[in-house]
Amino acid sequence: MAIAEDRVPGVHSAPAETHGFVLNHTMLRAKDPEVSLSFYTRVFGMRLLRKLDFPEMQFTLYFLARVDDVSAIPEDDGERTAYTFSQKGVLELTHNWGSENDAELQYHDGNAEPQGFGHICFSVPDLVAAEQWFDTHNVEFKKRSDQGKMKNVIFVKDPDGYWIEVVQPSLSKGLGRDSGAAVSRSA
Known part of the structure; x- marks a missing residue:
């Protein structure tokens, strides 16, 4: 089955030799x-x-x-x-x-300069419930679902400052249509 992304420059069909790669x-x-x-x-x-x-x-x-x-x-x-x-x-x-004993040690999250790695992502069945769950557990937010240009996307931080994107798949259908913004650029 062909999809529009198959025609993006640089994209190739998966070679048979890569079957089973995970x-x-x-x-x-x-x-x-x-x-x-x-x-x-x-x-x-x-x-x-x-x-x-x-x-x-x-x-x-x-x-x-x-x-x-x-x-x-x-x-x-x-x-x-x-x-x-x-x-x-x-x-x-x-x-x-x-x-854990080095008070000066702090890992680079990849989002500050120089940028590199950005985040990991979890999908959840209910974004509102997840946001409440994070509040209950005092999770640090980088962006709540109603903030920024992209609604219905949450970014939280783990204990080392790495960003974690949280999305509800059913609310993601319109991403990239109107604004053209990518998820990782808008947090």
């Missing part, structure tokens, strides 16, 4: 894993799938995801690692040991 995870650095793990599990309902320690390099990786069927998560560590790397939409939090 975008598995995005990595964010976490200054204090206890704070970040609490945030993502409590506020966004993610589940910690796997924790991998690398003592020789002094860092730990935490892999989180939204899981519909927790009974599918293997108990065996090796099998759970393979399971984790086969999922879609995984968030990897990387903790460099000792960073």
Whole structure:
């Protein structure tokens, strides 16, 4: 099935050799894993799938995801690692040991100069309820749903200052039509 985006310059049909490729995870650095793990599990309902320690390099990786069927998560560590790397939409939090004790350390969110990485995004079934949930949990807002040029889009910050876009898919149908603005540029 062809869609209009197939004709955007630079877009190619997926080569047969890429069949089975899956975008598995995005990595964010976490200054204090206890704070970040609490945030993502409590506020966004993610589940910690796997924790991998690398003592020789002094860092730990935490892999989180939204899981519909927790009974599918293997108990065996090796099998759970393979399971984790086969999922879609995984968030990897990387903790460099000792960073939680460095009062001066602050990670670059990618939105200040020089710009680079911008945000991750969660879709929710009810944007109003999500906004109230964030208020209940004292989540820091960058932009509420009724602010800015783009309505019905929320941006909140995680404990390390990374931006998280929150959208309700059914309210996103008109994005980019009138203003031509991209979501990531209007927050």
